[in-house]
Amino acid sequence: MDELLAVVGYKVRSSDMAEVAQKLEQLEEAMGNARDGISQLSNDTVHFNPADISNWLETMINNLDVPPPPHPPLPQQHSGKAIYTTAAATADSLSPSSKRVKPSPAESSSSTRPLVLVDSQENGIRLVHTLMACAEAVHQNNLSLAEALVKQIGFLAVSQVGAMRKVATYFAEALARRIYGLYPENPIHHSFSDMLQIHFYETCPYLKFAHFTANQAILEAFQGKNRVHVIDFSMNQGMQWPALMQALALRPGGPPAFRLTGIGPPAADNSDHLQEVGWKLAQLAETIHVEFEYRGFVANSLADLDASMLELRPSETEAVAVNSVFELHKLLARPGAVEKVLSVVRQIRPEIVTVVEQEANHNGPGFLDRFTESLHYYSTMFDSLEGSVNSQDKVMSEVYLGKQICNVVACEGVDRVERHETLGQWRTRFGSAGFTPVHLGSNAFKQASMLLALFAGGDGYRVEENNGCLMLGWHTRPLIATSAWQLATKSVVAH
Amino acid sequence: MVISEVSSAAKQCYEEGKVQNCGGELLKKIGRVSCPNKREENKMEFEEGLLAHPSTFFLSFTPHTLSPLLLFFPFFFLVAVILNSPHLSCEVVRACFSSQFLTSDPSLYLRSLSFPIPMAESNQLNLNESKMVVPLNMWVLISNFKLAYNLLRRPDGTFNRDLAEFLDRKVPANASPVDGVFSFDVVVERETSLLSRIYRPDEGENHARTLVDIEKPVTSEVIPVIIFFHGGSFAHSSADSAIYDTLCRRLVGICNAVVVSVNYRRAPENRYPCAYDDGWTALQWVSSRSWLQSRKDKKVHIYLAGDSSGGNIVHHVARKAVESGVEVMGNILLNPLFGGEERTESEKRLDGKYFVRIQDRDWYWRAFLPEGENKDHEACNPFGPKGRSLEGIPFPKSLIVVAGLDLVQDWQLAYAKGLEKAGQNVKLLYLEQATIGFYLLPNNEHFSTVMDEIKSFVSSDRS
Numbered sequence: 001m002d003e004l005l006a007v008v009g010y011k012v013r014s015s016d017m018a019e020v021a022q023k024l025e026q027l028e029e030a031m032g033n034a035r036d037g038i039s040q041l042s043n044d045t046v047h048f049n050p051a052d053i054s055n056w057l058e059t060m061i062n063n064l065d066v067p068p069p070p071h072p073p074l075p076q077q078h079s080g081k082a083i084y085t086t087a088a089a090t091a092d093s094l095s096p097s098s099k100r101v102k103p104s105p106a107e108s109s110s111s112t113r114p115l116v117l118v119d120s121q122e123n124g125i126r127l128v129h130t131l132m133a134c135a136e137a138v139h140q141n142n143l144s145l146a147e148a149l150v151k152q153i154g155f156l157a158v159s160q161v162g163a164m165r166k167v168a169t170y171f172a173e174a175l176a177r178r179i180y181g182l183y184p185e186n187p188i189h190h191s192f193s194d195m196l197q198i199h200f201y202e203t204c205p206y207l208k209f210a211h212f213t214a215n216q217a218i219l220e221a222f223q224g225k226n227r228v229h230v231i232d233f234s235m236n237q238g239m240q241w242p243a244l245m246q247a248l249a250l251r252p253g254g255p256p257a258f259r260l261t262g263i264g265p266p267a268a269d270n271s272d273h274l275q276e277v278g279w280k281l282a283q284l285a286e287t288i289h290v291e292f293e294y295r296g297f298v299a300n301s302l303a304d305l306d307a308s309m310l311e312l313r314p315s316e317t318e319a320v321a322v323n324s325v326f327e328l329h330k331l332l333a334r335p336g337a338v339e340k341v342l343s344v345v346r347q348i349r350p351e352i353v354t355v356v357e358q359e360a361n362h363n364g365p366g367f368l369d370r371f372t373e374s375l376h377y378y379s380t381m382f383d384s385l386e387g388s389v390n391s392q393d394k395v396m397s398e399v400y401l402g403k404q405i406c407n408v409v410a411c412e413g414v415d416r417v418e419r420h421e422t423l424g425q426w427r428t429r430f431g432s433a434g435f436t437p438v439h440l441g442s443n444a445f446k447q448a449s450m451l452l453a454l455f456a457g458g459d460g461y462r463v464e465e466n467n468g469c470l471m472l473g474w475h476t477r478p479l480i481a482t483s484a485w486q487l488a489t490k491s492v493v494a495h
Numbered sequence: 496m497v498i499s500e501v502s503s504a505a506k507q508c509y510e511e512g513k514v515q516n517c518g519g520e521l522l523k524k525i526g527r528v529s530c531p532n533k534r535e536e537n538k539m540e541f542e543e544g545l546l547a548h549p550s551t552f553f554l555s556f557t558p559h560t561l562s563p564l565l566l567f568f569p570f571f572f573l574v575a576v577i578l579n580s581p582h583l584s585c586e587v588v589r590a591c592f593s594s595q596f597l598t599s600d601p602s603l604y605l606r607s608l609s610f611p612i613p614m615a616e617s618n619q620l621n622l623n624e625s626k627m628v629v630p631l632n633m634w635v636l637i638s639n640f641k642l643a644y645n646l647l648r649r650p651d652g653t654f655n656r657d658l659a660e661f662l663d664r665k666v667p668a669n670a671s672p673v674d675g676v677f678s679f680d681v682v683v684e685r686e687t688s689l690l691s692r693i694y695r696p697d698e699g700e701n702h703a704r705t706l707v708d709i710e711k712p713v714t715s716e717v718i719p720v721i722i723f724f725h726g727g728s729f730a731h732s733s734a735d736s737a738i739y740d741t742l743c744r745r746l747v748g749i750c751n752a753v754v755v756s757v758n759y760r761r762a763p764e765n766r767y768p769c770a771y772d773d774g775w776t777a778l779q780w781v782s783s784r785s786w787l788q789s790r791k792d793k794k795v796h797i798y799l800a801g802d803s804s805g806g807n808i809v810h811h812v813a814r815k816a817v818e819s820g821v822e823v824m825g826n827i828l829l830n831p832l833f834g835g836e837e838r839t840e841s842e843k844r845l846d847g848k849y850f851v852r853i854q855d856r857d858w859y860w861r862a863f864l865p866e867g868e869n870k871d872h873e874a875c876n877p878f879g880p881k882g883r884s885l886e887g888i889p890f891p892k893s894l895i896v897v898a899g900l901d902l903v904q905d906w907q908l909a910y911a912k913g914l915e916k917a918g919q920n921v922k923l924l925y926l927e928q929a930t931i932g933f934y935l936l937p938n939n940e941h942f943s944t945v946m947d948e949i950k951s952f953v954s955s956d957r958s
Contacts, residue, residue: 002632004632004936004937004938005632005635005636005936007737007741008636008664008737008738008741008935008936009664009665009666009737009738010636010639010664012632012635014632017631017632017635018631020635021626021631021634021635021638024635024638024639024642025638027642028638028642031642031645038645038646039649041646042646042647042649042655042658043655047658047661047662050643050661050662050664051664053635053639111671111703112667112669112671113669113670113671113703113704114667114668114669114670114680115668115669115670115679115680115704115706115709116668116679116680116681116682116690117679117680117681117682117706117709117710118681118682118685125706125707125710128705128706128707129707132705132707372703372705375705375706376705376706379706442657442658442661442662445657445660445661446657446658446661449657449660450657459688460688462660463660464660464665465661465662475680475682475688475690476665476667476668476680476690476692476735477667477668477680478667
């Protein structure tokens, strides 16, 4: 890869440089010649992964039906490097910092720490200072100091306002639980956690974005299929599926037959809530005239699943999508679990696997690092909630997030399930497990952006494209990431 | 001022010599071609020959049938004036005739001489022309931007913002130091969601910063704080665009400064004066941060810097600062965006030649200026008919970098002249063979020249 271009976000092999240059010229010429060429490329064409300039240009050239160039490119005697080799001879006059800056893409190091500061008031700093000092004391097992600091946090938090106060309160509570050994109940009653999730769903766009972008990828993967089957690892209230079903109903040529397998943990009161959700969706399916089949599947952990349990049908007759929203990271609490699940997914032979996860590393080995990372992450999250209108929803959303904070900070071992990892880390896992990326494109990006515009107090939400994945963040800090995958043995999907 | 004399002399020659465009292209090619094995020898011979007998040297070099005097007259004149000027150092001359432009393909040279070059109207020639003056990867980078930007501007004056944000390569801030620099984003003004990205030198601590120590006071006796306005013709890019994040990081390392990159609101959604207002808000914010004060005098040593539209913003924010009594120690304008209703010679001569067309420039001004206003608006043309005088005003000293292949250079030179006439302190750096965006990658001599200049510009008050 050309290093200088890599640093500014583009992936071009040095050996391909001349060819890319030629494509640029070719496309420029074609755009000039084609009637409405520009407007076509701008409005109709779906763009993918602009970091890969060569393929991006190729897509557009194909879209414009450009004839191949008359002569092959001039043999390039010198690559980009040769030109500045001469300049390098005069490099003594260059200051050291102007030599190449090492690229630091998110995937290469887990030490990348994005940081958005919204509150730089005096009190806020003292509060954060005390929180960090307390975490450090806990880390060093100095529990008497930690106890003293936790009490101090309580006083300081009271004088704070806004997001910082709430975040500090949750972190302080989590620290206190860790200090006193009062671990939170596990599992919590499902109807309570479901309710919290519903409020979270209404208050801020994270879940909606997750569902929307995953559905977009599933819809595209199901194009042309007459019988489709979605296996949802994150069934909960089934809030993702009405929108997909409606989109399928409106498909030109009519909807496919839609089968849904919803997987979830057992309910504490032994109620069959998964079936209830299924019933509601069946009623919806009837009103929109979509042939619908449902199965609810209870499992303590996704790792308990085997492909044989899922009643899969031959892939010629039924196309499968596997969907997981904020579930996979929980598997990291047990060694081997995520690998088992991914191998089961492989056996399912899905058309597409859609994954949404928190964009953070809350699974590092050291407690202090985890504490710091999550403090930054949830500060940004809470700040994004500040603008929301409905205070009841807001409080519930904060409780919902507060439970995650508690788990990250107070729990350990198999109880610590909120083991978030970054997109870069998930990419590595999926790659090793035999999957290749399916890129999300500019159409999904645009629609997601329009979705965000609907949120009041939501000026700060931003969608970002990252090597074929989409991320949603608050200001410049990405908070969740949607990626899509297919089996590596499949032929390359032509866009 | 010597360099402006050079360019007007060149202008004069072009008019007098009435040299056709094709001759001009040929001229440029001859100046830079030699055989691969003898490259260094030829280079020296070339430079020596130039110094000794410019006109006869060229005569011996070309078998072309066109009258050599007509062909070489403007170039010779240009060179002679350059050589006769005492102010220009060898470095600047080297910037004009850099060895980087020597191609190792002799067949290209011969081909260019044997076959008549068509009139320079065709796109093909234009594309090849720009390829001769920049390294290939830079050509790819800038051309890629050009192509993307063409997709985003709509004829009706609207902008495809969603596609723009999709295509723009962004990087998050990073509180872990990389190459001695760490960064973080700050919400400067909540109501307008005005963010700025702050870059700080690591000072050897080598650990990731947290909310606690991110705003720790600077330790230096004197440290420049450079408020940076990214370019993009008022419509493109952001503070977290990868090209600008990289540039700002380099500035920190080279100048040992703090850099504050302002994420100002963009056109056409936000017209004049939004960008200036945001710049002024950021300036006030920076000047009130106690942790940015230099120890020596407990003041924030502020410099304003920007490229393209950012350079334009620098001027207007500086003006506002001076009128409000906030001290700015210096302005740095890299290829700043200025214009006017008149069509200047450089705009006509360079239209479409080096990545930029006049019609594109016009689109951006229409998108930024208030509806119904033309390019003689003060924002675009501060020394034009609607401009306000800067005479007697304690305007900051200015460093103005002009790329010789930028079609708006006449406006930039006029800006420098305007400052000079108003009695202001101006330093002009004219880089004859530089195109727009040369500072985005470090693999060219213009980059190092400019960085050195910026470094000394912001370090003048250091002990």
